[in-house]
Amino acid sequence: MPKINIACFILLFFLFSCYSKAQTENKATSTEAHSTDKGSILFNTNKADCISLPFGYSDISKRITVDSIVSAIQDENKLKEINALQFEKIIKKDLVLLPEEYDVFLPFGTTVNEKYDHIKIASHFLCYGDYSLYFMAVYNTVRYAEPFIEKMYLMSTKDGKLIDMKRIYLNHQGEMGFANYTLFDIDKNYIISVQDYELTENPFHLKPLHQYQILPSGKFARYFDKDGPYKNDDEQGIVKNHHKEGKWIESKSNGSMDLQKYPEFTDPYTYLEAEYKNGLPVGTWKFYKLLQKYNEETGEPLFNTRKKGPLIYTERYREGVLEKREFH
Incomplete structure (x- = not known):
């Protein structure tokens, strides 16, 4: 009986050692793969x-x-x-x-x-x-x-x-x-x-x-340094706790859009109705065709003539992360 117990103990120790070594190697392999993903x-x-x-x-x-x-x-x-x-x-x-x-x-x-x-x-x-x-x-x-x-x-x-x-x-x-x-x-x-x-x-x-x-x-x-209403030529809305909050009206560049695929973009900017919570984009953002007049001599836009045109596309955000973009 003692000889059998010793033999069993040696066998179990050997199996356990192999298992531990395999686990260590698997862990190392997993770590290496993660670092090179x-x-x-x-x-x-x-x-x-x-x-x-x-x-x-x-x-x-x-x-x-x-x-x-x-x-x-x-x-x-x-x-x-x-x-x-x-x-x-x-x-x-x-x-x-x-x-x-x-x-x-x-x-x-x-x-x-x-x-x-x-x-x-x-x-x-x-x-x-x-x-x-x-x-x-x-x-x-x-x-x-x-x-x-x-x-x-x-x-x-x-x-x-x-x-x-x-x-x-x-x-x-x-x-x-x-x-x-x-x-x-x-x-x-x-x-x-x-x-x-x-x-x-x-x-x-x-x-x-x-x-x-x-x-x-x-x-x-x-x-923003101050809370309260904010407005300039490109954006307007409410600042709360130094960040954008609620509904904002903004003019955003759309120069990255494929103009051949989306000919609705005839102006370098888009009229945007955005929404923020604690400074991050939330909800549905609506991008409209921007309608505005230009100075005939300088070609500069006349900001007081800006208004929204037809809806072109929307973006849906959750806690600042874009989830979906949909063209209309």
């Missing part, structure tokens, strides 16, 4: 690499002339500060969603010889409670001898998962001297200020400064 990014989590605030271009509200803007874009000290974020990790462009507010396609145009080494994540990042905010740079590698950062995004993540993105920097050199620029500033309270500049034949158009705040959900939402 399409769409996953291995972020730096070393808190020692968290940068301090403020960061960016603190005087963007004062830069209201072409010369002051160009000098900011060309400021070597600022470029050194940005490059000091250490953009080292290369990622493929199909691993992340790159939302655009401009019709600026380079270096993502289909006619461009796209490379996988021009989109990089910085090693240094922002720590914000349970969230980590990473900087992603898109380098222009096709039109100039030396690659430079053309676009920069701020990515909100939690536990290594991407939650939201916001483009905060742009240095796009177009043809005939036309250009689009975006400068940013992140203050000590994590309020993100973004200023867009457009250099055209006009020759210069200063767009409104927009501010953003990181919500408890980790998403970015427009931030």
Whole structure:
């Protein structure tokens, strides 16, 4: 009997050892597969690499002339500060969603010889409670001898998962001297200020400064200094707790639409009836054809003539996430 018990014990120990080894290997395989899944990014989590605030271009509200803007874009000290974020990790462009507010396609145009080494994540990042905010740079590698950062995004993540993105920097050199620029500033309270500049034949158009705040959900939402009614040439509604709330009327660019497929879009903007809750899109958004008159001499739109035309399409949102788009 003792010999039988010993033999049984040895057999059970051997089986248990094999099982444990198999489980360990399966766990390792599962972990490795997860880390290489399409769409996953291995972020730096070393808190020692968290940068301090403020960061960016603190005087963007004062830069209201072409010369002051160009000098900011060309400021070597600022470029050194940005490059000091250490953009080292290369990622493929199909691993992340790159939302655009401009019709600026380079270096993502289909006619461009796209490379996988021009989109990089910085090693240094922002720590914000349970969230980590990473900087992603898109380098222009096709039109100039030396690659430079053309676009920069701020990515909100939690536990290594991407939650939201916001483009905060742009240095796009177009043809005939036309250009689009975006400068940013992140203050000590994590309020993100973004200023867009457009250099055209006009020759210069200063767009409104927009501010953003990181919500408890980790998403970015427009931030306003004051509560109450808000109105400018492009949008109007109620601000509550520094964010958009309830019904808003907005003029949104539709330049990304296929005009041949949807000939209803005859104007670069759309009349939009939107709805927000705690700063995030909710409910059904209605996009109408924008009807407006233009100045015969300058070609600029006359904002007081804007009104909605026929309904073109709707979007349905739930807690800031687009669930469905339907054309009418």
